[in-house]
């Protein structure tokens with residue numbers, strides 16, 4: 001299928017401010033990374049509209065905070081149903097602005113509505129801290145106020161709802177700001193929110209990469225829920241200091257996959273390939289450094305090269321396409337430069353050829369024989385390129401895996417769960433998966449160590465990050 005969106009689906013994007021769907025102060029073209037054609041002119045908010053959105057959220061806060069949690073939950077569940085009902089339209093739009101294959105876009109929307117349902121099921125019970133003859137002390141969780149939800153371009157809808165849902169469930173109001181290259185599906189979800197939530201409870205603005213700082217410095221924003229690069233995360237933290245904002249920072253990663261010597265190369269290769277290449281490698285938690293023991297190194301490399309050669313790359317709206325383009329030109333140029341650095345230092349055993357024609361396409365690329373100092377190994381490349389690194393001693397592989405400024409996730413692959421668990425215990429990351437990857441259910445928190453982040457998302461712990469602990473200490 002190569003269906004383009006109807007004009008009615010592309011031509012009417014609006015910001016959501018104070019319950020009203022409004023045009024921006026100007027527009028910004030959103031480019032389809034598969035064709036380099038304009039998908040739509042997106043409304044672009046100016047500073048005054050960003051301030052209006054915060055003011056609307058602030059005005060809506062007391063009423064929303066006083067709304068019983070069960071009612072807030074019921075509205076969130078309506079949003080999940082509305083996303084499901086519009087799934088196909090939204091998925092086609094997401095493919096056109098983000099580049100991912102249509103199946104991947106449908107999957108993203110299903111995870112998004114599933115996350116809303118999973119997160120909305122959480123509770124904020126009143127806990128008794130102590131109860132003695134002299135006193136009863138309870139802990140309640142109060143909302144913080146206005147939350148700014150700032151999202152990246154790799155999973156725009158999942159990232160949006162994963163912040164929106166716990167923020168709203170806890171009684172906060174929200175201003176959402178998507179990445180400038182993927183704002184359209186987020187604005188459409190904003191339209192759904194306009195029909196469901198009271199005015200001002202959810203606001204959605206779009207920018208040209210210039211309003212994030214307005215939100216993070218705004219005195220009326222109480223918390224920033226941010227997902228993006230480590231470099232931007234540092235700016236967010238600095239800017240939030242003046243007003244002591246609460247922060248959740250989900251940042252970059254350079255995840256290691258550690259393969260043990262007891263696996264079958266043919267069985268493990270497709271799993272590693274998926275772990276590295278899903279969403280064309282544009283996943284914070286993608287496997288980005290693959291450590292393989294020398295006894296099976298050549299066999300694993302050969303299997304990975306076969307998979308890369310067979311991969312179907314193209315426009316995500318075309319049938320059978322498994323891998324779309326990189327999302328934007330800047331990312332495309334960055335990954336191409338990293339491939340050239342890898343070509344000079346290692347051996348490209350699949351992919352790596354320049355792409356002819358429009359679109360930011362890079363075929364899945366496998367590189368062997370690289371030193372750990374190569375850019376592909378030590379930087380977060382965020383593309384469909386897999387360095388396969390040889391090791392002889394497992395302890396060395398663990399040390400090399402930990403020798404990174406990042407600590408988001410990792411995977412361990414072994415026929416022995418006990419051996420894999422021992423390795424997992426030694427890895428300095430927020431999540432370690434054993435014999436699986438990217439399992440992120442809404443009731444399990446995730447977050448990064450070191451430069452990968454601050455705080456967690458998902459699960460009860462993620463919900464609590466949208467609340468303030470309040471102690472009520474009663475004399476008896």
Ligand code: NAD
Nearest residue numbers: 151152153178179209212213228229232250251252253284
């Ligand atoms: P980015 O940091 O460039 O942008 C993220 C968001 O921040 C965008 O909405 C952008 O407009 C906004 N922004 C830009 N400057 C800002 C400022 N000064 N203050 C506040 N906001 C500002 O990231 P990206 O390129 O969109 O996304 C890719 C990055 O996101 C990768 O590093 C990836 O690993 C990371 N990521 C992390 C996770 C996670 O959960 N840890 C998930 C997905 C992506």
